[in-house]
Amino acid sequence: MDLSYSEDEAFRAEVRGWLEDHLSGEFAGLKGLGGPGREHEAIEERLAWNRHLAEHGWTGVSWPAEHGGRGLSLWQQVIFHEEYARSDAPNRVNHLGEELLGPTLMAFGTKEQQERFLPRILAVEELWAQGYSEPGAGSDLANVQTRARLDTDGWVIDGQKVWTSNAHFSQWLFLIARTEPGSQRHHGLSFLLVPIDQEGVEVRPIRQLTGGSEFNEVFLTGARTAPDLVVGEPGDGWRVAMALLGFERGVSVLGQVVGFARELGGVVRLARDNGAIDDPVVRDRLAGLKAELEVLRWQALRGLSVVGGSDAGAPSVFKLAWARWHKRLGEVAMDVRGLDGLVASAAPYELDDLQRLYLFSRADSIYGGSDEVQRTILAERVLGLPREGR
Secondary structure, X not given: OOOOOHHHHHHHHHHHHHHHHHOOHHHHHHOOOOOOOOOOOOHHHHHHHHHHHHHOOOOOOOOOHHHOOOOOOHHHHHHHHHHHHHOOOOOOOOHHHHHHHHHHHXXXXXXXXXXXXXXXXXXXXXXXXXXXXXXXXXXXXXXXXOEEEEEOOEEEEEEEEOOOOOOOOOOEEEEEEEOXXXXXXXXXXXXXXXXXXXXXXXXXXXXXXXXXXXXXXXXXXXXXXXXXXXXXXXXXXXXXHHHHHHHXXXXXXXXXXXXXXXXXXXXXXXXXXXXHHHOHHHHHHHHHHHHHHHHHHHHHHHHHHOOOOOOOOHHHHHHHHXXXXXXXXXXXXXXXXXXXXXXXXXXXXXXXXXXXXXXXXOOOOOOOOOHHHHHHHHHHHHOOOOOOOO
């Protein structure tokens, strides 16, 4: 497997040069904003940056040209995400629409749905939130209890979603709801597209330990959506929902690894500045994290090289690996920070980067599929072990 990207170095130079030129002026102050645990930062300014990217053709880089995308090759997509992360560009606000819903509509949506929503996603005119988790259906997603029924005017939805990222500034919500009375588990679910700005939808932000409110509770009480805004066939929502989660494990994970490297570099610099690097145990832990991060990068590349192949467990293995790695980075960061890291940097609750890293990383083994769920997937679908009792 040749991972040198030698034939695409000109493209790398193009991306790097564009980002250097455009992360300036009104956008210069956005560098580093909006990352994990900081999603509340400069939303309007980051939205303007995201639309600036769209105007210059840097949204939908993986989308085929027939849907308005750039149609980049796999390795060019890797390069784009690596260079985007390396430039410290702000976290994009359009991720859920561009990286998750867009490809799902291309695979399962009707022509009318594609024509209605894809151009607005590319232009960053409409933002999307994901309505999967519920109070009793987080990692056990098949336990969804939100219900929807079809009447003469469209779908009527009742239920509650939780941990709904970005719902407080999004215009649309894609969700799964139980549409067949009496159905259980993954049967009888449908994938619906629901406008948020209506009387039957209430969004309540959830205050996090990091100080922000990326997540929300969403209450649906007689919420409505049009009869044709079901993606795929009614009752086949589980298949659509699982396909969407597959898109979540795409090439953007390489940008995530670059972000991890930046965080590790910050911890190392602090350890050198305050003398913590002189402790052989701390030095060994930092060296181990550095070596393991390089292995993570190669593992991510290997997983991408077999997309569509037989390595069905690669996404779960990678999720387990990076979640554990990032949690340990947060722990080392606090040890390097020292005892004063236990106190907020400023009143009333101002955190520095390392404190936020530690607190946010505690959730890494839960969101995006908990460690327990990933191990169950590997046991049942890869190793062929008996299914877990329900």
